Amino acid sequence: MAIRIDGKETSRKVRGEIAKKVQELKEQGKVTGLAVVIVGENPASQVYVRNKAKACEEVGMYSEVHALPESTTEEELLALVERLNHEDKIDGILVQLPLPKHINEERVILAIDPNKDVDAFHPVNTGKIMIGNYEFLPCTPAGVMTLLKEYNIEVEGKECVVVGRSNIVGKPQALLLLQKNGTVTVCHSRTKNLAEITRRADILVVAIGKAEFITGDMIKEGAVVIDVGMNRKSDGKLCGDVEFASASEKASYITPVPGGVGPMTITTLLQNTLVASEKRMTK
Ligand code: NDP
Secondary structure (H helix, E strand, O other): OOEEOOHHHHHHHHHHHHHHHHHHHHHOOOOOEEEEEEEOOOHHHHHHHHHHHHHHHHOOOEEEEEEEOOOOOHHHHHHHHHHHHHOOOOOEEEEOOOOOOOOOHHHHHHHOOHHHEOOOOOHHHHHHHHHOOOOOOOHHHHHHHHHHHHOOOOOOOOEEEEEOOOOOOHHHHHHHHHHOOOEEEEEOOOOOOHHHHHOOOOEEEEOOOOOOOEOHHHOOOOOEEEEOOOEEOOOOOEEOOEOHHHHHHHOOEEOOOOOOOHHHHHHHHHHHHHHHHHHHHOO
8 A cells, every 4th residue: 555645744844944944034134025916716726826825924925916807908917027027025926827818828927037937937947947957946846856855755767757748747847857867758648558658657747637547557566656636526526637546556655636746836836935035135
C-alpha cells in the first residue's frame, strides 16, 4: 500500500519558513505585497483568489484583491496592470486566468513587469525556466518538486513520465524533472499506447484534467504517482486524474486529491512573492 504524500503538511512547513522571512523583511522596513486581479464572476476563480489572499495574510504579507466586473475592457485591465507595475508596495502581480473571452490573455501577461510576475507566465520567466536559470518558480510543477524533495524521492537517473503538456503544468514539469537529471518522457492526447509508457515510469506525474483516467493497471509496481488533476465528480466531490484506490495498490508513494499537489501551488506563489520582495529590497 502506497505512502500518502501530504501536501497540506508540507505546505504548512514551507509556509512557516516563508512567514519567518517575511517577518525579517518587515523588521527591516519592507512589507511584502501581492496584488491579485480577477475579472468576472467565475466561481472557481473566486475561490482561488480568496485562498491566495488568505494565504498571504497567514504568512504576514500584504495583499490586495482587485475584483473587476465582467464588462471590464482590455484597455482598463492593462491600465490597472501598468499602475500595479509601478506601485511601490506591490512586489507580485497575479492576474487570475481564465480571463473573459473579449480580453487577450497573452497581451495581459506580456504587460506584467517580469520582476513582479509571480505566476512565472511572462515569456521572460518561462524562457529563464527553459534555460534553468530562474528566480520565479512555475507554481504547480515546483510544488511537485518540493513534495518529492520533502519525501526524499530521488529524481536523478529515474524514468519520469509526465502526462499532459500544458504551458502551466506539463511542459515546465518536464523541464524541472530534466534539470534534476531524470529521464523524461512527455505524453499528451495524441500519444499512442499511453499505458505502455506510463508503466515504464518510476515517477509518474499526471496533469490532464480527466477524472480518474489513470488506473492501477497503468502503473508500475513501486512507482511514485503525483496527481495534479482537480476534477469535480457528479456527486460534487473533488477527485484527481488518477484512480486513487487502484493506484495505491501499485504505487510506493501517491498524492491524494484533495490535499496533495493543490496546497503546494499557492505555497510556491508565496515563495515567488517573497523572492520578488527580497529582490526589490536589494535594488
Ligand atoms: P490543460 O487542459 O491545459 O492540458 C491538459 C493536457 O492533458 C494537454 O496537454 C492534453 O493533451 C493532455 N491530455 C488530455 N487528454 C489526454 C489523454 N486522454 N491522454 C493523454 N493526455 C491527455 O490542463 P492543465 O495542464 O491546465 O491542468 C491539468 C489538470 O491539472 C486539470 O485537472 C487542472 O484542474 C489541474 N490543475 C491543478 C492545479 C493545482 O494546483 N493542483 C494547478 C493547475 C492545474 P494535448 O496537448 O494533446 O491537448
